[in-house]
Structures are given as structure tokens and as C-alpha cells.
Amino acid sequence: MGLWERYAVPAIVSCACTSKPVMRQRAKVVPEATGAVLELGCGSGTNFAFYDPARITRLHAVEPAPGMVARARETARDTAIADRVQFHETGAERLSLEDASIDTAVVTFVLCTIPDWGSALREVRRVLKPGGRVLFSEHGLAPDADVARWQQRIEPVWKRLFGGCHLTRQPAAMLANSGFRVDRLETMYLPSTPRFAGFASWGAAVLS
Template sequence: MNPWERYVVPNLIACACGTKPIMKQREKVVPKAEGRVLELGCGSGTNFAMYDASKVEHLYALEPSPGMLVKARREAGALGFGNHIEFLETGAEAIPLEDNSVDTAVITFVLCTIPDWRAALAETRRVLKPEGRILFSEHGLAPDESVAKWQRRIEPVWKPLAGGCHLTRDVAALFTESGFRLEEAETMYLPSTPKVAGFVSWGAARAA
């Protein structure tokens, strides 16, 4: 890992993922998590304060970046529930949990950066209980060709600067191709955000 990826990218992503429009998106889904919860790509712990402690039995916070984990552990400690979070320092392509062991998976603004999203969603499906669900909020490919055109043009430059973030992943297609059905799915362009990075989808998904 080069110095840019280790020291600069975590701070850039933490800042970008904590903007007001994105925080409002997180607030739409994270408080609904319940039972044994797995968060893919917890980053700097941005979602931690949004969990409803009365609903969450245990939180597995998965994150492959050492730099992000430093921030996440600090955030958990500041909130006073560091001992109630189990950190998994690994990628989502190989989740170190048993089959059918998770009630809720939380995926917020991380599918864009996971190198092998197919493996990650297959693993998420494996660890979810049959009645479990994914709560998600993600940005991705815009439906308007004029915006999508610029997303495709910018992405090759954007990715290395933004920690591998893809602008052109079709969020709905990722879930359906991985054997999930969408529930309560909604979309919009985020306010005060460039359209190339601001088309978001959110809702819930269950195994089909």
C-alpha cells in the first residue's frame, strides 16, 4: 500500500462520506438494523452513532483498510460502546462468519469500492439468515445518458484518487444479479452534489 492509499485516501473518503446529503441517506437505513448486524466497509465508523442500541444485539464491523480501522476504533470508543463492536479486518469477499449467522447486513456507500462485488454479495448472502435482509444506500450509474456519459469518462481518473470508487456500477443490477430482490427501493440525485457522483439508491434487499 503506497503512502497515498494509506494516509491520504482514508481522510478523503471519511470527509466525502460524511457530507450532509450522504449522512441523510445513511439515516434512512442504518437505524432499521436489528439483531446480529454485519456492516460491510465500516470505514471510519460514520454509521456507528446511527444504530439503535435497543435493536442491535451485536455489530460486526468489517473493514480492510488499517487507516480506516484506526478511525473506526476511535469513533467506537468516543461513543462508549467499543466493547460491543467486533471489528473484522478483512475484505468483504471472504467474510469470517458462519453461514446463516447474521440478521441484517448494512451496506452504505461501499459497493462502489469493493474490487469483487460479486464475491462480496455472495458472501453476504451466505452469512445472512434465510429471513435476513440487506439495508443499503449506494451511489452509482445514473439513468440519464448525459450524466452516465460523463461518469464513464471520469471514472478512470476518479478511481485511483478515490480509493477505487467506481461511478458506473448499476446498484439495482448488482443486487438482482446476486440473487436478491429489492424492497422499498428508491432513487434520487443528491442535492448539492455533482450529478456524476450523486445518483443514489436506497432501500432493502432479501434473498430471492
């Protein structure tokens, strides 16, 4: 791992993922989580403050980067759910959780980066209880042809600069192709964000 990946990428990603438009997107879905919760790619714990302590019993926070886990532990200490957070320092492609043990999976601004997103979503499917939900908020491929063309041009360099982040993934389609039924979907271009990086989709999906 080079100096850029070790020091620059985490700082840039953390800044982008805590911008005001992105934080507003997180606030639209995270408070809906209930019961035993799985969060993929918790990063530095950006979502922790949005969880409703009256609604969740346990939060399984998955994050493969040791430095991010250290930051997330610090973040968790200052929240009302501090005693309910269990960290899993691993990738989302292989989870150390029992089958049908999770009520809600939270996936926010992470499907763009997970290398093997298909395996990660299969794991989410495995650990969700019957009737369990996926709450998601992501960015991805824009519906406007001119924006999409720019995304396709920029993406090869963008991935190298920003930790493997893809601009052209389609979160709702990814969920549908992984055996989920998307029963709520909203989209918009995020304000104060370049259009090539700011087409957002959010909502909820259930096991189909």
C-alpha cells in the same frame, strides 16, 4: 502503496463519506438494522452513531484498512453500542462468520469500491439467516444519458484518484444478480453534490 494512496485518499474519502447529504442517506437505512448485524466497509465508524442500541445485539464491523479500523475503534468507544462491536480486519470477499448467523447486513457507500463485489455479496448471502435483510445506500450510474456519459468518461481517472471508487456501478442490479430481491428502492440526486457522483439509491433487499 504510494503517498497519495496512503495519506490523501483516506482523508478525501472520509470527507466525502461524511458530507451532509451522505450522512442523511445513512440515517435513512442504518437505524432499521436489527439483531446480529454485519456492516461491510465500516471505514472510520461513520455509521455507528445511527444504530439503535435497543434493536441490535451485535455489530460485526468489516474493514480491510488497518488505519480505518484504528479510527473506527476510537469512534465506537463514544457510542451506545461500544460493547457490541466486533471488528474484522479483512476484505468483504471472505468473512470469518458462520453460515446463517446474521439478521441484517448494512451496505452503505461501499459497493462502489469493493474490487470483487460479486464475491462480497455471495458472502453476505451465505451469512444471512433465512428472512435476513440487506439495508443499502449507495451511489452509482445515473439514469440520465448525459450524466451517464460523463460518468463513463470520468470513471477511469476517478478510480485511480479515489481508491478504486466506481461511478457507473448499479447497486440494485448488483444485489438482484447476486440472489437478492430488492423489495424497497428509492433514488435521487444528492443535493450540493456533482451529478456525476451524486445519483443515490437506497432501500432494502431480502434473500430470493
